[in-house]
Amino acid sequence: MRHFPGDRGQRTRARRAGVRDHRRPAARAAGPAQGQRRALPGRRARIPGVTVVDDAVDAAGRHGVAVARTHAGERTEWIFDKNTLEFLGERGVMVEDTAWAKAGQITATTAVLNRGISDEPGESSRRAN
Template sequence: DALLTAVYAQNTGVDKNLNSDQEAFQTIGDALRESLMPPQIGAALYKAAAKIPGVNVVDDAVDASGRHGVAVSQDHGNQRTEWIFDKDKLTYLGERTVLINDDSAGGKAGRILVSTAVTERAVVDKAGQKPSPGTAT
């Protein structure tokens, strides 16, 4: 609850296309996508996102590499964004965006618009350096 309160407090309302709940969901998604964090922090973000009004839990979602997990999702317009987590550890696996309804451009409901998978993350000492084999998580 404290983490979610902090997320809402951080939001500034800059994006006028999003309400405060959508902005909180986006803020958590940015952190998941762009940060290397301990697994327990990712799990806390999952649990915080699940408490945002309008967010749903998806019992079985699949990332771009084919791994099944549990997801939190939020609809915005005609798209549903899902962040996918390992079912046991709640570590972030990836995300996907799905078309909710058929659209005027010929897209069919259920079409996956974006699908990603995080297969490896690592910290290195300098830009351009590659992690040693077997050290990335």
């Protein structure tokens, strides 16, 4: 779905119709650009409510450093490779007991295993890694 400045009504109608905006998941899968990767550790310390988890594990079992934010007893972690700062995946962890989960329980986990680029929608992508 293409968006243009001032199309707020169009996006609202699309959400109501069940159309999903795929920009955010795509941005997560790609991770930050090379120049932004180097700046990430310094920037994250300046964002209120954001913490760093020195050893987080994605769904594939890879260890990395995570930028995390806690809301309603759950910490959402965006996990990056410690050396390259390439985005590895996400993890949700309960940090306090709630009615539906106990502290320490993993609530969600993902891993980016492959990235690729295609010229047209529906085409198989060329492997980027």
